[in-house]
Amino acid sequence: MTDKLNQGWNLENTYQQLPDLFYTRVKPAKVEQPALAVYNEKLAEELGLADSVFKDGAETFTGTKLPEGSAPIAQAYAGHQFGSFTMLGDGRAVLLGEQVNPEGERYDIHLKGSGRTPYSRGGDGRAVLGPMLREYLISEAMHGLGIPTSRSLAVATTGEMVFRETPLPGAVLTRVAESHIRVGTFQYARQWGNKEDLQALADYSIKRHYPEIAEDEDRYLAFLYKVADRQAALIADWQLKGFIHGVMNTDNVAISGQTIDYGPCAFMDQYDRKTVFSSIDQQGRYSYGNQPGIGAWNMARFAESLLILMHDDEEQAIPKAKEAVETYVQSVEGYWLDGMRQKLGIIDKGDDDKTLIQNLLDLLEKYHVDFTNTFRSLTLRQLDSNSVLFQSTAFKEWYEVWQDKLKNQSVSMEDAYQLMKQHNPSIIPRNYLVEEALTAAVSQENYEPFHALLAALENPYAYTKEQEKYAVKPPEQDYQTFCGT
Ligand code: AMP
Ligand code: MG
Secondary structure, eight states, X not given: OOOGGGOOOOEEOGGGGSOGGGEEEOOOOOOSSOEEXXXXXXXXXXXXXXXXXXXXXXXXXXXXXXXXXXXXXXXOOEEEETTEEEEOOOSSEEEEEEEEOTTSXXXXXXXXXXXXXXXXXXXXXXXXXXXXXXXXXXXXXHHHHTOOBXXXXXXXXXXXXXXXXXXXXXXXXXXXXXXXXXXHHHHHHHHHSOHHHHHHHHHHHHHHHOGGGTTOTTHHHHHHHHHHHHHXXXXXXXXXXXXXXXXXXXXXXXXXXXXXXXXXXEEOSBOOTTOOOBTTOTTOTTOGGGHHHHHHHHHHXXXXXXXXXXXXXXXXXXXXXXXXXXXXXXXXXXXXXXXXXXXXXXXXXXXXXXXXXXHHHHHHHHTTOBHHHHHHHHHHTOOOTTOHHHXXXXXXXXXXXXXXXXXXXXXXXHHHHHHHHHHSOSOOOOHHHHHHHHHHHHHHOOOHHHHHHHHHTTSTTSOOGGGGGGGSOOOSOOOOBOOOO
């Protein structure tokens, strides 16, 4: 019997069963001086990747040497970027293949920053070390938080400089996702393919992600419902943890329901629905408070691209598609409400829960207090006497109503607080901590802070002593993040 953990590469390339218009064969660029900067051994193990993979890691994870079974491609897609429709595609990424792990699960192995492709437009196809380490850290933190996400397997440096405003060290990120099929892939098929192309993509996606509906008569409508439901759950989860994606363009919406394409994303410190970090989002289109609504907009674009599969006369499919999008709106609210109840230890649902939750959030906003730490304090029953929020009369009144609710539940107070601990992270990847870790890694080649932060974020619900230093509120600062670098 083969050693399961040491299975090694087991790549398939099923995406290439799709019509040619969906991809272009392209080899990743060989780089001058491949070196492994970070490698995710635990993830490698989950993927069934052997120690021998690590041995070749620097070359493999820069794209310099192809793993056995790889038939690399760049995927074509389109997307609405800040509302405008454009042709896109993997401009600086290649899909090496799909790793089938010992459990039979299929994961895309994707290199980001691996050179130009036919979809590069004006870009250089490259990526910079700092942002790739950032994606690694944030995506793994998201995983630790229990939020569906692409994972990061490795960051490898290329030994080449990449020119942005200044020359910066180049790197390649290996990301792992259930797939990279996007809402934008469907928009691309609808715009530039024929009905058969679109149908091939839909059937492939259903088989890969939602096999339970493959035989449904109305499977394309069912598909829309499935994707919308996962998006609703995902975006509600972002809201509950204070995550701001930053670029919720339709090309960055995975139909698997995983968070993908980490660019100018960040976690909110002070609770403010208008929070936006991205330097290019001047209008606040993708602000924290807008995320659930933008999800609906994106689902409407997805629905539009599927109409022709639902009915030969698209017009006739519209009412059903509309219903699906309306269901998303209710679902995202429902998932959010249930999640907020958990954050407040509410097990016996009541009609007045929403008001109770909203009243607290309004106070957070009014007093400009930290989102994560407020729930952390409530969970730990440590209400800082210096906090403007906790000292306010309005909060004290709110607290009494909440405590009354908890006391009168069918479960004990201890159970309620236990539930809170499971849903309120003790720590998140705070921007200033992330920046400190990245600066040490990039400027001093000191990866110690990076690994320490990564380790702390592996189990953000642990409430350990070691985590406390990462729960410290950030110094006041204006934080901006940049994408595509
Ligand atoms: P993103 O903002 O990362 O979602 O990327 C938007 C589009 O720009 C995608 O098609 C990317 O592949 C492409 N892109 C981003 N950066 C580069 C680059 N340096 N070179 C080529 N294409 C890029
Ligand atoms: Mg993208």
